[in-house]
């Protein structure tokens with residue numbers, strides 16, 4: 001398929017690269033559904049909140065602070081509730097879990113959307129490299145903490161990235177989770193995004209025999225605040241190319257909204273999606289032993305922090 005065809009045609013789902021979050025939910029009513037979105041205040045998260053609320057869902061907006069979550073929720077039409085959830089701070093994540101429980105929210109979907117990318121220098125939280133800790137461990141704590149609140153047919157959607165392909169060749173460097181034996185902004189981002197994918201895989205395996213699903217998505221390449229740590233020259237190039245070579249934010253939010261809500265996906269689980277269609281991740285993203293090991297190590301980290 002030529003690049004032009006890829007950008008302009010739809011896949012087996014009937015949707016494709018150019019589909020927006022509004023288009024993927026056209027005609028759908030999400031009235032009566034409650035969906036939690038992390039990173040609700042920016043980029044893909046904010047557009048996800050807007051479109052879910054537009055279709056009638058009550059959206060549980062999670063951001064680093066409750067003020068950010070409320071400002072995001074208040075900026076869209078529809079019903080929103082607001083939570084602080086600083087993913088690099090386990091106490092904040094646990095407080096978010098407790099607050100969702102205290103409000104008695106039953107979640108039809110959790111969209112683990114928040115993330116940081118390509119930090120130029122090694123940064124850490126609780127002794128772990130910050131991208132791994134924020135993108136993976138923070139969401140591990142949140143999602144596993146909220147499983148009791150997930151409805152019987154609830155869906156978990158993990159934001160991965162095609163950048164998971166940049167993860168180290170051994171997949172997850174279990175002997176270097178603090179980054180001290182070597183750090184690369186892109187390889188460590190890739191490792192964190194591979195971890196998001198492996199988490200969805202293992203969660204899906206754990207959901208076997210239930211109606212719950214867990215999937216991972218690559219949203220596309222979209223100019224958002226995610227690029228804030230990229231070097232200024234790359235950022236300028238990204239900005240110039242943006243309108244031509246990148247997805248728009250409404251297109252970027254489509255895949256996660258599709259996977260979280262579309263009725264045709266009620267039994268689809270353990271998959272990786274891109275451009276609103278099932279896609280093929282790196283081979284070791286399907287390694288069940290690697291996924292199980294990551295889960296076990298994540299549980300140990302969660303118990304210690």
Ligand SMILES: NC(=O)c1ccc[n+]([C@@H]2O[C@H](COP(=O)([O-])OP(=O)(O)OC[C@H]3O[C@@H](n4cnc5c(N)ncnc54)[C@H](OP(=O)(O)O)[C@@H]3O)[C@@H](O)[C@H]2O)c1
Pocket residue numbers: 038039040041042043044045063064068085086087088112113114115116117134159160161162218219220221222223224225226227
């Ligand atoms: N944009 C792309 O091209 C692209 C490609 C592939 C994958 N993705 C993935 O898509 C997701 C959304 O990214 P985006 O492009 O929308 O980026 P964005 O505009 O930078 O939004 C990221 C969101 O994550 C939040 N966040 C960051 N660190 C956090 C923390 N420690 N605790 C809680 N929230 C935190 C940010 O909050 P603050 O605003 O407060 O920092 C923001 O709301 C990410 O997981 C990213 O890896 C994006």
